[in-house]
Amino acid sequence: MADRSGRPVRTGPERIRKLAQAALNADVTVEQVDTILEGLSETLEDLNNSTGNLDATLARFNDTISRIDELAPRLIAVVERLEGIVTRVERIVDLGESVISPLTATDHAIRGVLDRLRRGAGLS
Template sequence: MADKGGRPVRTGPERIRKLAQAAMNADVTVEQVDTILEGLGETLEDLNKATANLDVTLERFNDTINQINELAPRLHGVVDRMEGIVTRVERIVGVGESVISPLAATEHAIRGAVDRVRRSTGL
């Protein structure tokens, strides 16, 4: 017989109770693990759907970026043409201001003379 090292010797019914309790604890633990695994499975399915949606979204985003890249040279050309138009309009405005300046000075002188005539005549 083996030396038990001072531990009390268990009887048959005590051993059966201990084994039954251990089996019940193991059963509860297995149920808890099953529940966790089911939840994890659902989470992984949702993650898989989200990843698929993300892939579709990234493909659309990539297509949009490619379209923008294709438009960039044309937009650059439009900007260059607009800058040319603005430069020409600025020149036209400058010429117009130069032409109008003597007319504005003449108008101002005439208004001043008319105002003086009105004041002196009392009109």
Template sequence: MADKGDGRTRPAGRRIRTLTQAALNADATVVQVETLLTDLDRTVVTLNNSIGDLDVTLDRFNKTITSIDELAPRLIAMVERLELIVARVEAIVEIGEAIASPLAAVEGAVRGALSQVRRAARI
């Protein structure tokens, strides 16, 4: 340690104690830094492993997206075919309804006539 510049010198024993304490403090600081570096090394290794796992996951995700992109045109074509089928079924249903409508009218007329005959027979 340097003199304080006030003209007084410290006794040698006190200087040695001060230097010893400074050395102990420095040694404790070095141990703390070493511990910190060891923990940091473990953290970096863990982070590196996590990034590796993330890379694998992103690769798999990219392959999945590519598969979906390849599948999309086929799905669109299938939906278009299904829409054509539905349109045909709707046309068939409309024809069936058009045919059934007069039959329903005839059925209603026959029931009405039968009802009148029954009423007339009761009189």
């Protein structure tokens, strides 16, 4: 048996009061744990709903990415066709500039001659 020397001996009513207080403390603790568990349960339900929504959002995002992947080759083909068109337009512009260049030089030469003739004739 344990040595109880130096400790006061409790009487029956003291023991009952001590046990009753311990029971009340345990009851309060159980109520606190129940409250925490209820809040945790609500939080887990909200989290479950959020996870479900996230799953749906990710599925839509995945569908969108798949569609973009399907569109990419067609978009590349459109860009290549546009580049071909731009190349042809540049050739046409270069050809137009080549055709107009002698005409512009001739125009400047004729205007220069006409200006000299006017000045010489005193018309300007």
